[in-house]
Structure formats: structure tokens, C-alpha cells
Amino acid sequence: MSRNIAAVLVLIAFATVPLIAKVFDQPYYLTLFGRILIYGICALGVNLLLGSAGLVSFGHAMFLGIGAYAVGVTEYYGIESGFVQWPLGIAAAALAGLIVGAISVRLTGLYFIMITLAFGQLFYFVASGLAPFGGDDGMTIDTRSNFGHYLNLNNETLLYYFIFAILLLCLLFLHRLSHSRLGMIIAGIRSNESRMQALGFPTYRYKLIAFVLSAVICAISGLLLANLTDFVTAQYMTWQRSGEILVMAILGGMTSLFGPLIGTTALLLFEEVFSAYTEHWAIILGPVLVLIVLYLPQGLWGLLPDAKRPSR
């Protein structure tokens, strides 16, 4: 089974979730798979930096949080329109991404990991200190983003398909990006930054663009997460969360477009299934992660043959 066929099958499976939830009378499936799709979007955003530009950010949960707080804070002040909340959240994340990125992308390797971690922590502590908005205890969101009559997000099925549609848009965007001039330049920087500089590309600027784009995608997942959970908390922004998102992206296979979504699905379903049997599921997950790193360097998605390079 080639990757392209598998990708289509996975997307079809996601599309039929509401049907299955209805047939088996399990509305919980909608929440579970909605959450998987949302973290999938976030992992795609992180992977724009990770897989394309080769930058490991340990602070991207801050952008997830910025998106979620854009819904929570505006709702707190009585603004429920999604047409206000969403542009606001995206603009805030882009601005934060620009500032954080401008300082961070000058650094490389472990120093980049640590400075993104530091910024992530700064934003986390700001959020946890925001007592009116609940801080670490969180704040319930009474009304979901209001997009008018035809897109009523209070309908769980509609919300699920809304999330799914945004995921598809992100996949499409990232696919187009990787074949565009910008995407090629970013990939070139990952393989050999000095050579790109010698060719006359201002690599700093392109890395910054990649950073801002990935921040915006993560913020979109945050906007969705706040709507799905009706809840926003500083806990969305912890460094552990940033780590989990990285794990999702790497687990699936960060060199492919589709890998992060597979990794997210695998990790969250693993948690879901094993936590039903034992509260100590992490003791299985830990060694599984180690084994995947040791023996599947291309991630889970790498198990399937690439359509372009058929296996013999």
C-alpha cells in the first residue's frame, strides 16, 4: 500500500467518524477525534519548522495557547463573533511569532531549542498569572465562536467537519508550499544554510517567515481547541505540551507531509486505548517511543513505501 492510498484511506476514515459515532451512539468519538484532528493541525504547524526548516521549537504550545485565549478572552468581554475572534487570534500569534522568531532564528541547534523553551515559559507564566482568566485553573467558555446562522459550532457534528475542513486546508496549503519557491528555499536552508547564503538568499528572513507561518497554524489549532473543549487554561501552554506536540510530529515521520497527522492519531489513540486498561499506560508508551526512535528513523509513516520510490 503506497503512502498516497493510505493517506486517502486515513482521511476517509476521519470523514466517517460522525457516522460511526451516530451508529454506535457514541457522541464521545466526536470529541476524541476532533481533539486528534486539532492536535494534528498543531503538529503540522510545528512540522513546518521541524521537517521543512530543520528548527526544533520547544515552545510552540504558546501559539496554541494564544489561539485558545483569543477565544476565551474576547468571549469574557462579550465578543462572540468568530469574525472578530479568529482574525484577532491569528494576528496576535503572527505578531508574537514575529517577535519571538526574530530573536530565536538567529540561533541554531540546542540554543534554538532552549530559547524557544524560554519564550514558551514566559508566555506560560503570563497566562498562569492572569487571574481574571483563570490562570492554571482555567476558564469555561460559555459561547463558542459565532460564525452566523449557517455555521453553528454548537452542533457537534458541524464543529467536527469544520475542524476537518481546516485540517484539509492546512494539508493543501503545506503541500502547495512545499512545491513553491518559498518552500524550496526553506528546504534548501535545512539541507545547507551556508550554501543558500552563498547563493544570495537572505536565509534569516526565510526562516523567520517559516516561524511565523508555523505559529499561525498552531494558533488556528488553539482557536479550534477552545471551541471544542469550551475551556481555556494556562495548562495548554506548558513545556510538556510543546514536547508532546513535537513527539506527535516526529512519531509519525517529520519528513513527510502526512506524518504528523499519523503520529498525532497514533499517540492520542494509544493513550485512549491503554488508559482504559491501566492507569500506568505511560510505562508502555515510553519504551515504545524508544523502540520507534531506534528502529524506525522515518517514523510510523516511513513504514509505508513512498509512491515516488517504489520498494523492490
Add this chain to the structure above:
Amino acid sequence: MTQFAAQLLNGLQLGVTLFLMSSGLTLVLGIMNFVNLAHGSFFMVAAYVAATTYKYTGSFIVSGVAAVASAFALGIAVDVVCVRKLYDRDHLAQVLATFGLTLFFNEAVRIIWGASGIFAAVPPALSGRIEIFPGFAYPVYRLVVLAVGMVTGIVLYVVIVRTRAGMIVRAGGSDRMMTAAMGVDIRTLSAGVFGAGAALAGLAGFLAAPMVAVQSGMGDPILILTLVVIVIGGIGSVRGAVLASLVVGIVDTLGRVYIPKTIGSAFTPAVSDALSPALTSMLIYLIMTIILIFKPRGLLPAATG
């Protein structure tokens, strides 16, 4: 004045703990270019072993030896089973695998010792306070921790800076390829440093056990602080680790006391209650960010330190 002295000692003591944690980690990073997120697990396991051994034997010395030995053994085991195979891989693979190890160890101690954490007793001989100068009493145990940590730190520093073995280790940190070309077996060297680093983390965990909550995941926050120390000091630099440990330890401790005071006197209680916890927690990250903006390779980069 007495409060300032007490806080300064507390800060020094955190700095000493951080130095024990960061010296091993920074060398493994510098020499083998290996990121080890499981370093906090050595700290945690040692704290559990120390608390349990002390409970059954009643001997502080025995519990210390058991804690350090268990951390050392765990370090060697982790190196043989997993880390050795990851030296040639990129940072990302290392981060992911050692994150997996951390998950495993956190859950393992929860299964063995229970979810609620355990109590580590201060030995009776070291409990109570001692008057350092009139009107200023300080807990004896904390002074002992400070002393043990400082002595270990000084011995370690002398070994690394003054002896032949230390010279080889430092050479490995500055230029791994050249050191290998000079005939040093860099793998054995690294396994040794990894084990020793784990033992030092174990010592830190043993000393910290009676002062912190011994529970699953206790190694994670200290690991993050340790990484901050390493980056501020400069990766692979032992002198940098000394300086950065003390800076982070003292700044963090003093910040927790004096920032709420300063803000409390400048703003209304409502504002300062919201502001000061965030600011105190942010302080070291702010400092790290500022240092990295101006000194992207840390305060004392390995090549010159």
C-alpha cells in the same frame, strides 16, 4: 539583613544542586553532542532510593551511598541499552528517545512507590538549626547540603581543570574529532562521563530528597533549570556551568523573595498578587533570553573555557 543572608545561602544551595546536575550533562552534550532528557530521572530515582534506604537502615551515609550507586548503575544501564545507539543520530531522535525514557521512569517509580510520593526524613543528628551569628539561625541540614555540594563541586572542578583525565574530558568537550585523532577512545570516555554525570545527579537527588517532595516527575522541573544553566554557561563548558549554576540559583531564590516585596510596595495588593508570581517564575527565562541575545554561545563558551 538576616533574611538576606538566609536567602543568599538558600540560593547558593540551589546553585550547588544545579551544578551537580549540570556538570555531567554539559559534558555529555559537549563531548558526544548528546541531549539527555532522562538526566532528571537519575535525580528522581536517587531521591526515592535514598528515602527508602534511610527508612530501613536508619543510616544517612548508607542511604547516600545507595542513592549514588543506584544512579550510577542506572546511568550505565541506560547508556548500554539505549544511549550508545543514539550517538550518531540527530538531536531530535535523542530528545524523543530520552523523553520516552523519562516517561518510563516516572511511571515506574509510581508503580513501585505509589502515586502520592514518599517522605524523606532528615537524620536527627542534622535536624534543627544552628546560630551562625547572633540572631541568625539556619537549618543544619541545609548547611550540610551546601558543604557536601561545594566540596564535591570543588573536587570535580579540580579533577576537570587540573588532572590529566580532566584534560582529556575537556579536550573532548572542545573538539571531539581532534581528541579522537590524538588517540583517545571517545566512546569509552563518553560512557565514563555519562555514568559519572548520572552519579552526580544521584548525589543531588539524595541531598535534595529531605527538602523537596519526593514524587514521580520531581526530576522534570530541575532538568529544565539544568538545561537553562547549561545554555547560559555555554554547552560543554564546566566553568560556564559553575558560573551559571550560581547565577541561576541565587537570582531565582532572591527573586522569589524580593520581587513580590518590591511589587507589593509599588502597586495595590490585587495587582501585585497577579503580577509577582508570574514575574518571579519568569525571571531566569528573561535572563537567559537576554544572555542568548548578546552572547549566543553562552557566557563562557567551551572552546575558550
